[in-house]
Amino acid sequence: MSRFIEQLGFDYKRLFARNLKYPFFVMLMPIMFYVLFTKIFTFGDAADMASFHKTYLTSMIVFSVMLGGIMSLSTLMQNDRSVGFVRALSMTPTGTRNYYCSLMVLMTLLNMASVIALSLVSIVVNRTDLTVLNVLGMMGLLIIGSIPVLALSILYSRISSPQLLSIVSNLTVFPLAIISGLWWPLQMFPAWLQRIGTASPMWAMNELMGDWIQDRPLESDAMVNLAGWVAATVAVFAIVALKGRHAGRSRRNHDR
Template identity: 35%
Template sequence: MNTLIVLTKTDLNRSLVRSKPFIFFSLGMPVGFYLLFTKVFNMGVSTEYMAVFYKESMIQMATYSVMISSLFSFSMTLIEDRKQGVKQFLRLSPIPESIYYASKVVTQFLINSLLLSVIFLVGHFVNGVQMPVIAWLTSAVWILYGCLPIVALATIVSLVKDPNTVSVLNNMILMPLAIVSGLWWPINMFPEVIQKIAAGLPTFYAAQGAKQLAEGQLPDGKGIVIIFIYFVGIMVLSIYLNGRKEEVKR
């Protein structure tokens, strides 16, 4: 347990204190876009709908923030550790590899929770978003669950050797996924074929389920299943690809 705590503290320090790009991309951009959408690009939104607009935009940008963090931060951390020989060191140390990966997951969970807290606070104090305490908590937990497939995807992206290539790849994945999932604009604005694609994406249900919880409703059961299937499927693929990479090295 002490080893897990030490590794987690080290990762938190590296991600939050030393990594200024992480702060900008994972937190600054979503908060900035949220304020831009709700304070500048709110023309045409009726006064009666404004409260709902503030709340739904907050949830969408919170989901987007967790997506950025889960994909960029997690993949780059794994790459940096590989370049620094951390995994080789672990094989020579008494620290189990499972503890190493557990610390990564715990760190990412804490970082994502921090991001959600900041955006929710901005939504509450700047735009006056009001929800019961249980709705705030369950919405946050659901977003964390809904973005688990993105965390799993980051383990695959981290297999790419060049960090610059990884950064480009992450952007190629993140932006289209966020747009098609309805995190930037309402999904009903898109053609029917795009709406059908969105209905099969875990990130669409990550935001959709959080919106339902914010209204005191239960998330769609279909969303629970789709998110779980994506997570398990991507993790199985990641384990296979990592195994193949280790075989090639030998």
């Protein structure tokens, strides 16, 4: 446990304390978009606008998760691989377990901070009616829903070229945000594109958080969608971990 705490402290310093632009970028861009869009688009009566403010709040929270995971965290891990840091850790007694767990914990804390920051902006700027329970519920859903995003960031970190990683990340985040209904309602798109959008975990996460803070029953399709993505992600990680453990034992037996 002490080694994990040491790893957590080390990663905190290089992720946040010595790199303030990282959390600043992850939270500031969604906040800017939220304020801009909710002030530009005005329609309907007060009830319609109040609903829109909540809908766009959850969209920008999910967008923040995508920025932090797919674009920022994958770049950090890719750099760790390129300089041999991950390989060096893999040769230690604890391997890379503490490394990945530390980054996942820190990203979860950053995602929770994004929920708080965006919620406060929404309350101050648009006088959105949010309770502490609303915010805590969004955090809980976000912890579960961010699992596939964090898994994708680990996958992308294996791209060897930083330039290629940047291209792939940008081609993933922004198109996926659009087809998942984070920018505009899915009803605006063709039926075939709507089917693709509703299959993404980002759509499910956004839908469930929107239902939660607007006191609607949670969308069953979204729950099935998100549960499927999380289960598949956990299963893949379990298989990879078991194979890695088996390979490690084989190497140790061979060395003997």
